[in-house]
Amino acid sequence: MTDDGPRPVKTTKTSLALVRAVRDSDGATLSELADRLDLAKSTVHNHLHTLVDEGFLVRDSDTYHVGLQFLPFSEHARNRDPLYSTARQRVYSLAEKTGNEADFIVEENGRAYTLEYAIGESTARGLSESSPFRAGNRFHMHNCASGKAMLALLSDERVREILDRWGLPATTAHTITDESTLFDELETIRRRGYATNDEELIDGYRSIGAAIxxxxxxxxxxxxxxxxxxxxxxxxxxxxxxxxxxLDEVDSLKSELPP
Amino acid sequence: MTDDGPRPVKTTKTSLALVRAVRDSDGATLSELADRLDLAKSTVHNHLHTLVDEGFLVRDSDTYHVGLQFLPFSEHARNRDPLYSTARQRVYSLAEKTGNEADFIVEENGRAYTLEYAIGESTARGLSESSPFRAGNRFHMHNCASGKAMLALLSDERVREILDRWGLPATTAHTITDESTLFDELETIRRRGYATNDEELIDGYRSIGAAIxxxxxxxxxxxxxxxxxxxxxxxxxxxxxxxxxxLDEVDSLKSELPP
DNA sequence: GTATGGCGTTCGGAATACGTGAACAGATCG
DNA sequence: CGATCTGTTCACGTATTCCGAACGCCATAC
Structure with a gap:
C-alpha cells in the first residue's frame, strides 16, 4: 500500500473499502463483507448502517448494493469544468464519423476516467455493455491510447510518480510492462502527435488517441x-x-476555448 | 437529525460531511471547511488527505474539489438494474415527441434521483445547465410530478415514513406542505393514473408524470x-x-419486461 | 416437532485511533 | 519587514471505534 500522507483516517478507509467491496461483488451480505475484509460482523454492521443512512448503499432484504447517492457527486465532478461538456458532445460526432467507438477521457490522480463514450453505426451495440471505455470506468494510463497520449505530455517526473503509484499491470500479452519501453513509446507519440493502442488493453481491440x-x-x-x-x-x-x-477535432476544440 | 439505527460511525459521517460541503461550495479550502463544520484544522487536514488519496476529492493548489472517483460507483448504481438502461433510452423519444423536457426518475431512500434527462427541440438549451431534473440530481418526492406519481403507488405507511424523514419543504408558493392535502392529491393521482406538478417545484414550470x-x-x-x-x-x-x-410509454415498457 | 446452522442484531468492555490545540513553515499582503 | 493568511506537524487525552460473545430470528434438516 502506498503511503498516503501524514495520518490517514482509518475509519473512513474501512467505510470506503466496504463500499468498494459491495461494488466489486455486485451486491453482498453483511457476513460476506465481514469475511472478505476480515472485520467483526458488528463493525461491518455499524458501517453499513451509516452508509445506508447516507444513501451510499442500499439494502435489499439482506443484500447491500451501491446507492444512487453517488450520482449527485459524480455529476458534479463531471460538470466541474465547462470544457468537459463541450468535449463530451464531440465524442458523438467522432463515433458517427468513424463508425467506431469514441470516448473522452480525463486524467485524475494518475488514473484515466471515461467521461463520455459513444458507439458508431458499425459497432455492435452489445459491446457498450461491457466496454471498459464506457462512461464512468476508470483504468490505468499505460495500456490505452488516450492514456498514453496524455502521459506523453506530462513531465517525466510526473509520469514516474504515476507509474510508481499504479504500476504497469498487464491485461494482454501486448501490454507494455517495462518502464523504459514505455518512455520510448512516449517519445514516439510526442513526435507523431497521436498515440496508438495495439491490443494492449484488450485482445483484438485497437485504438488511436490524441490529447487535448x-x-x-x-x-x-x-x-x-x-x-x-x-x-x-x-x-x-x-x-x-x-x-x-x-487531431482536427482537438484543434477545433482548442479554438473554441477561452484564453 | 433522524435516528439512523444503533451506532452510527461518526468518523465516516464527518468525512462524508466534508465531501458534501466541498460539493455545495463548489470547491473549498481547508480552513473554510474547518470553519464551516466547526472542526479543528488538523482534523480536516487528515480527512481531506485520505479522501484525496482515495480519489473522492482532488486538490487543486489549495482548493479541494469533488473527485472523479464517484463516477465508477454512480455508473455502477445506474446500471444495476437492466431496466434502467431500457427506460433511460425512452426518455429521449419522449423529449423528441413532446418537444419538452423529459426524464426518468427512481426512488431510493425516500428521495427521487434523476437517472436520465433529455430536452426536446422547443426547449432552450440553456435550461439543461440549471434544470433540477438534470441527470444525477436528487430531490424531494412531494413537489415533482414523477415523485408524486411514485408516492401514489406506495403504501400509506411507507409514504408517511418518507414524509417523516424528509419533510415537505416548500420551494414555491404552490408546493404542497400539508400532509392531508398531499394524501388527497395522491388519491386523485391513483384515480387518474398520472400526476401533475403545477409550479410546485419551480415557478413557471409545469410537468406531468407517470409511474412504472x-x-x-x-x-x-x-x-x-x-x-x-x-x-x-x-x-x-x-x-x-x-x-x-x-401512459403508452409505460405500457410499452412493461410489455418488454421479463416476468 | 425439535435441532442445527445460517443470517443480522445488540451490548459491555478495552484499546486504539480520532480529535484537539498549540506551535511551525511558507506564502502573500500591506 | 512585520502581520496574517494559508497548510502542516506533533504530543496528548479521551471519545470512539472495534471486538467478541450472547441473542433473536428464520430456514432447512432431521
Missing amino acids: TGPDDAVIGAFSVGGPAYRLAVDGSSTREIAQLL | TGPDDAVIGAFSVGGPAYRLAVDGSSTREIAQLL
Whole structure:
C-alpha cells in the first residue's frame, strides 16, 4: 500500500473499502463483507448502517448494493469544468464519423476516467455493455491510447510518480510492462502527435488517441477512437485517417476555448 | 437529525460531511471547511488527505474539489438494474415527441434521483445547465410530478415514513406542505393514473408524470415530461395528450419486461 | 416437532485511533 | 519587514471505534 500522507483516517478507509467491496461483488451480505475484509460482523454492521443512512448503499432484504447517492457527486465532478461538456458532445460526432467507438477521457490522480463514450453505426451495440471505455470506468494510463497520449505530455517526473503509484499491470500479452519501453513509446507519440493502442488493453481491440491541452499547455484530457483489430490496421490508411480526424477535432476544440 | 439505527460511525459521517460541503461550495479550502463544520484544522487536514488519496476529492493548489472517483460507483448504481438502461433510452423519444423536457426518475431512500434527462427541440438549451431534473440530481418526492406519481403507488405507511424523514419543504408558493392535502392529491393521482406538478417545484414550470411498476406491482421509477407553464396548460388538451403519451410509454415498457 | 446452522442484531468492555490545540513553515499582503 | 493568511506537524487525552460473545430470528434438516 502506498503511503498516503501524514495520518490517514482509518475509519473512513474501512467505510470506503466496504463500499468498494459491495461494488466489486455486485451486491453482498453483511457476513460476506465481514469475511472478505476480515472485520467483526458488528463493525461491518455499524458501517453499513451509516452508509445506508447516507444513501451510499442500499439494502435489499439482506443484500447491500451501491446507492444512487453517488450520482449527485459524480455529476458534479463531471460538470466541474465547462470544457468537459463541450468535449463530451464531440465524442458523438467522432463515433458517427468513424463508425467506431469514441470516448473522452480525463486524467485524475494518475488514473484515466471515461467521461463520455459513444458507439458508431458499425459497432455492435452489445459491446457498450461491457466496454471498459464506457462512461464512468476508470483504468490505468499505460495500456490505452488516450492514456498514453496524455502521459506523453506530462513531465517525466510526473509520469514516474504515476507509474510508481499504479504500476504497469498487464491485461494482454501486448501490454507494455517495462518502464523504459514505455518512455520510448512516449517519445514516439510526442513526435507523431497521436498515440496508438495495439491490443494492449484488450485482445483484438485497437485504438488511436490524441490529447487535448489547455492554453497553458496543461493536459486537459484526450479523445480516442477504437474498434476491432480487423477494422483498424495498425499502420494502415484508416489509422492515419482517424488520427487526422482526432487531431482536427482537438484543434477545433482548442479554438473554441477561452484564453 | 433522524435516528439512523444503533451506532452510527461518526468518523465516516464527518468525512462524508466534508465531501458534501466541498460539493455545495463548489470547491473549498481547508480552513473554510474547518470553519464551516466547526472542526479543528488538523482534523480536516487528515480527512481531506485520505479522501484525496482515495480519489473522492482532488486538490487543486489549495482548493479541494469533488473527485472523479464517484463516477465508477454512480455508473455502477445506474446500471444495476437492466431496466434502467431500457427506460433511460425512452426518455429521449419522449423529449423528441413532446418537444419538452423529459426524464426518468427512481426512488431510493425516500428521495427521487434523476437517472436520465433529455430536452426536446422547443426547449432552450440553456435550461439543461440549471434544470433540477438534470441527470444525477436528487430531490424531494412531494413537489415533482414523477415523485408524486411514485408516492401514489406506495403504501400509506411507507409514504408517511418518507414524509417523516424528509419533510415537505416548500420551494414555491404552490408546493404542497400539508400532509392531508398531499394524501388527497395522491388519491386523485391513483384515480387518474398520472400526476401533475403545477409550479410546485419551480415557478413557471409545469410537468406531468407517470409511474412504472414491475410485474409484482412494485414501483420501479417514473417518467415525466415538463416545460414552461405557458406551454403546458394545466387542464388543457396538451396535458392530456402528454399524459396519454406517458401512459403508452409505460405500457410499452412493461410489455418488454421479463416476468 | 425439535435441532442445527445460517443470517443480522445488540451490548459491555478495552484499546486504539480520532480529535484537539498549540506551535511551525511558507506564502502573500500591506 | 512585520502581520496574517494559508497548510502542516506533533504530543496528548479521551471519545470512539472495534471486538467478541450472547441473542433473536428464520430456514432447512432431521
